[in-house]
Amino acid sequence: MDQDALRVDGLFLSRSGRTVLSGVSFALAPGSFCGLIGVNGSGKTTLIRALLGLLPADAGGIEGAARGHRALGYVPQKIDADPYMPLRARDVVALGFDGHRYGLPLPSRRRRDRVAAMLAAVGADAFADRRLGDLSGGQQQRIFIAHALVREPQLLLLDEPLANLDMPSIAGIVSVLKRIARESGVTVLISSHDVNPLVGALDRVIYLAGGGAVSGRPDEVLRSGVLSRLYGHHIDVLRVHGRLVIVPAGETHPIAPDEPHVERLE
Amino acid sequence: MTLLSFLPAGFLDSGPVQRALVTGAVAAVISAIAGVLTLIRGQSFAGHALTDVSAAGGAAAVLFGAGPLAGFLAGALVGGFGMETVELRRRSERDLVAGIMLGLGLGVSALILGRIVSSGSNGGAPVTILFGSLFILPPGVILPVSICGAVAVVLAALFTRPLLLAALDPDLLTVQGGSPRLMRLVHLTMLALAVAVSSLTVGAILSTAFLIGPAATATRLSARPGRTMALAAILGLIAGWGGILMSYKSYDWTDGHAWPVSFCIVALIVAAHLLLPPVFGRLLKPRQKG
Ligand SMILES: Nc1ncnc2c1ncn2[C@@H]1O[C@H](COP(=O)(O)OP(=O)(O)OP(=O)(O)O)[C@@H](O)[C@H]1O
Ligand SMILES: [Mg+2]
Numbered sequence: 001m002d003q004d005a006l007r008v009d010g011l012f013l014s015r016s017g018r019t020v021l022s023g024v025s026f027a028l029a030p031g032s033f034c035g036l037i038g039v040n041g042s043g044k045t046t047l048i049r050a051l052l053g054l055l056p057a058d059a060g061g062i063e064g065a066a067r068g069h070r071a072l073g074y075v076p077q078k079i080d081a082d083p084y085m086p087l088r089a090r091d092v093v094a095l096g097f098d099g100h101r102y103g104l105p106l107p108s109r110r111r112r113d114r115v116a117a118m119l120a121a122v123g124a125d126a127f128a129d130r131r132l133g134d135l136s137g138g139q140q141q142r143i144f145i146a147h148a149l150v151r152e153p154q155l156l157l158l159d160e161p162l163a164n165l166d167m168p169s170i171a172g173i174v175s176v177l178k179r180i181a182r183e184s185g186v187t188v189l190i191s192s193h194d195v196n197p198l199v200g201a202l203d204r205v206i207y208l209a210g211g212g213a214v215s216g217r218p219d220e221v222l223r224s225g226v227l228s229r230l231y232g233h234h235i236d237v238l239r240v241h242g243r244l245v246i247v248p249a250g251e252t253h254p255i256a257p258d259e260p261h262v263e264r265l266e
Numbered sequence: 267m268t269l270l271s272f273l274p275a276g277f278l279d280s281g282p283v284q285r286a287l288v289t290g291a292v293a294a295v296i297s298a299i300a301g302v303l304t305l306i307r308g309q310s311f312a313g314h315a316l317t318d319v320s321a322a323g324g325a326a327a328v329l330f331g332a333g334p335l336a337g338f339l340a341g342a343l344v345g346g347f348g349m350e351t352v353e354l355r356r357r358s359e360r361d362l363v364a365g366i367m368l369g370l371g372l373g374v375s376a377l378i379l380g381r382i383v384s385s386g387s388n389g390g391a392p393v394t395i396l397f398g399s400l401f402i403l404p405p406g407v408i409l410p411v412s413i414c415g416a417v418a419v420v421l422a423a424l425f426t427r428p429l430l431l432a433a434l435d436p437d438l439l440t441v442q443g444g445s446p447r448l449m450r451l452v453h454l455t456m457l458a459l460a461v462a463v464s465s466l467t468v469g470a471i472l473s474t475a476f477l478i479g480p481a482a483t484a485t486r487l488s489a490r491p492g493r494t495m496a497l498a499a500i501l502g503l504i505a506g507w508g509g510i511l512m513s514y515k516s517y518d519w520t521d522g523h524a525w526p527v528s529f530c531i532v533a534l535i536v537a538a539h540l541l542l543p544p545v546f547g548r549l550l551k552p553r554q555k556g
Contacts, residue, residue, distance in 0.1 A: 069442060
């Protein structure tokens, strides 16, 4: 048996002929809650699509216990469905259960129970019978998480699920995901351009920059020295009133590293 | 037979009327199912472009002395699979390809119909191809029309779930082990069958109305996939049969200048779309808990 849920080794990925990631390596332990952090365009979506098998790798390997269609759950960064799509929230989750199957969807108690359990797990009972297009962004996000979880994947990949959400929704979704990772042993990889909403919950950070990646515990990775080596130039990692701020040195920024309420993480 | 007593005398005994009713019903049902899928995939315009390529096919079939149905079907398939071969990077590019396809289809139709008319062999061909020929269908049409209907219904029954999932997001289907490409081909085939049979009914140009109208009304009335398709089929059937009856009766209302059946069907489709969602949309909304 494979020790890691996922192991990425020297992975090279490109889009339209341009190299996006060159030689990225990391491993995810089963049941861990992992953050994929990087600025816009750093390659988070590209990496997630490659892990899902939606994008071929130029070189390098992706291995681990959580491989293949049965083992993967996916929440895309953006779903632009028709607002009149005739699907209730509940139907979307049911499509996660058996939407790839052929034939008429005969009534099934197993499917109904699984769907109901997932809707409850993500806190979507109240709007389960409403049309998908009538739900808010945060409500849809919960539905797509339930959709991805209903087949009980070993690895759940979520692409920027927290973008466009307010603070209470972010806290709600992070705690739902954290609980699912803990209770059912699912490995969760969640991408975000901001580390702050996640940092308290993460077991592991994979930080993307300049086509490369560093990974480790948050307190190992989110340090000036580590990120400076990754970026190839000096980076300040500052803690300001408990919030992490990652700034290239010399960039005009409202926070001066030497002010008293600012802590610099070497 | 009190239920049917409002029908004109001899209405159901007439061979042309029987053929019109069967063909209209098949067109309504396939168009409803294919139409809902076309709407939710955001491909209404591509569906419309397909009807114009289909018109060119129908015209070509008439030019060579064949029945228009095979031509409509061949045209729609060629148009659909032609569009499919073009690599698309985003949805909006499909409108561009469809627009070019539409122009090409209508241009070729104009060329072929012009040839037919100037040869003096069939002056009615343009109206038949573009606006339908429901009351002058030959007896042999029932079998091919029924086969088209049966194939479309079987495809829908087999592929509804992956078609819906792919419409939501093709990547979700891929991740679950399905094939979005296969779903595109299935949808195109259903679309071609729907366009071909409705072109016989309301004509190539108006077949979009049959495809999109009842489906659009149904998606506003129901939020459940199976019910939406069934509702679209019922609405299409009512408009189709109602339009046939209305056209038949209009002979009496207008002292001899009967309204074309295409006009009657489309008028009913539009009336349903304008009236039903505001009246029933609220009633059919699910009860909201919490
Ligand atoms: N379809 C595409 N064709 C060509 N290049 C692309 C395409 N998609 C992304 N890229 C490029 O690949 C790089 C990585 O993009 P990617 O979408 O993976 O970034 P990301 O980290 O997910 O960004 P964001 O935070 O904005 O979602 C970017 O430089 C982008 O310009
Ligand atoms: Mg992205």
